[in-house]
Amino acid sequence: MVNVTDLLHYDPPCPDAELIPLEPDPPSISMAPISTFVPPPSVESTPPSRADADAEELARYTTDLEPAVRDLIREYHDVFPSSFSYAGIPPMRDVKHSIQLVPDYRVHHQAPYRLSIPEATELQRQLEELPRQGFIKPSNSPWGAPVLFARKADEILRLCIDYRGLNRYTVKNSYPMPRSDELFDRLAGNRFFTKIDLCSGYHQIRVAAADQPKTAFRSRFGHYEFTVMPFGFTNAPATFQRAMNDIFRDILEQYVLVYLDDILVYSRTLEEHLRHLRDVLDRLRRHDFYAKLSKCRFAQHKVNFLGHYVSDQGLHMDDAKITTIAE
Numbered sequence: 001m002v003n004v005t006d007l008l009h010y011d012p013p014c015p016d017a018e019l020i021p022l023e024p025d026p027p028s029i030s031m032a033p034i035s036t037f038v039p040p041p042s043v044e045s046t047p048p049s050r051a052d053a054d055a056e057e058l059a060r061y062t063t064d065l066e067p068a069v070r071d072l073i074r075e076y077h078d079v080f081p082s083s084f085s086y087a088g089i090p091p092m093r094d095v096k097h098s099i100q101l102v103p104d105y106r107v108h109h110q111a112p113y114r115l116s117i118p119e120a121t122e123l124q125r126q127l128e129e130l131p132r133q134g135f136i137k138p139s140n141s142p143w144g145a146p147v148l149f150a151r152k153a154d155e156i157l158r159l160c161i162d163y164r165g166l167n168r169y170t171v172k173n174s175y176p177m178p179r180s181d182e183l184f185d186r187l188a189g190n191r192f193f194t195k196i197d198l199c200s201g202y203h204q205i206r207v208a209a210a211d212q213p214k215t216a217f218r219s220r221f222g223h224y225e226f227t228v229m230p231f232g233f234t235n236a237p238a239t240f241q242r243a244m245n246d247i248f249r250d251i252l253e254q255y256v257l258v259y260l261d262d263i264l265v266y267s268r269t270l271e272e273h274l275r276h277l278r279d280v281l282d283r284l285r286r287h288d289f290y291a292k293l294s295k296c297r298f299a300q301h302k303v304n305f306l307g308h309y310v311s312d313q314g315l316h317m318d319d320a321k322i323t324t325i326a327e
Contacts, residue, residue, distance in 0.1 A: 057082035080293040089134030095243040108165030109144035139225035141213035167234040175238035191312040192273040197295035201261030
């Protein structure tokens with residue numbers, strides 16, 4: 001039985017080179033069964049302009065904020081697009097994802113997995129959307145990983161690529177990840193907290209041009225490769241953390257903590273917090289990173305960060321996690 005979380009963060013040892021047998025069916029995944037119901041197509045309507053959509057999003061999520069905080073968020077509204085599709089393909093920055101292979105690697109290609117009707121419908125939708133965004137392109141690469149889906153907590157189907165065949169021949173990146181306990185130590189004595197959640201974080205990092213053919217995936221609808229970093233690469237967390245550390249290096253653990261795509265800004269006073277938050281938003285803007293407004297929390301006395309509630313009263317575990325552990 002393969003767990004979806006394990007699959008996305010699979011990090012095997014590099015074995016002796018060998019051919020990997022084809023698997024016509026996907027690995028068994030621990031998740032709720034997928035219904036065969038296909039929803040009827042929605043009635044088409046004229047989509048709102050980006051300006052209208054962004055304005056509606058800002059009004060929905062900033063109305064209850066302190067006026068000074070609300071004005072600051074609206075000043076940096078371009079960091080919070082109402083749809084990630086407005087962001088477009090990210091620039092080729094200094095930090096990009098490279099895939100270095102062991103000397104005795106074998107090119108891995110595998111027959112597509114069988115998909116249910118809802119999965120196939122969702123895949124077709126994404127194969128229309130992702131090329132428009134510039135995130136994937138048609139491929140003639142000899143590499144080819146199969147596609148599968150996982151159902152997220154909100155019932156949305158999440159596209160996954162089974163990159164285990166590529167990962168087993170990838171040289172592992174030893175870039176260090178932060179320790180959550182050391183991060184939490186920095187928060188004592190602070191009263192204002194802002195949590196920023198980046199949109200589809202990995203998709204905001206480009207794959208090095210020479211390595212894009214290695215990202216190729218296959219389905220009955222065609223053969224494509226990624227131009228941005230997909231989920232499922234063994235070194236993806238290391239690449240993303242390095243990119244974040246480079247952007248915030250001189251202020252890390254002074255008034256900002258970063259763990260992958262979760263950013264926490266912390267301060268003792270509101271005036272100080274506004275200065276700190278402006279600095280963080282300005283860096284995101286200058287480096288073309290985008291956040292999901294609906295998942296951000298601004299200038300709060302209590303926020304959820306890395307599975308814990310952080311507040312001016314201290315630190316305690318998320319109640320939902322306590323219940324799960326107790327059960």
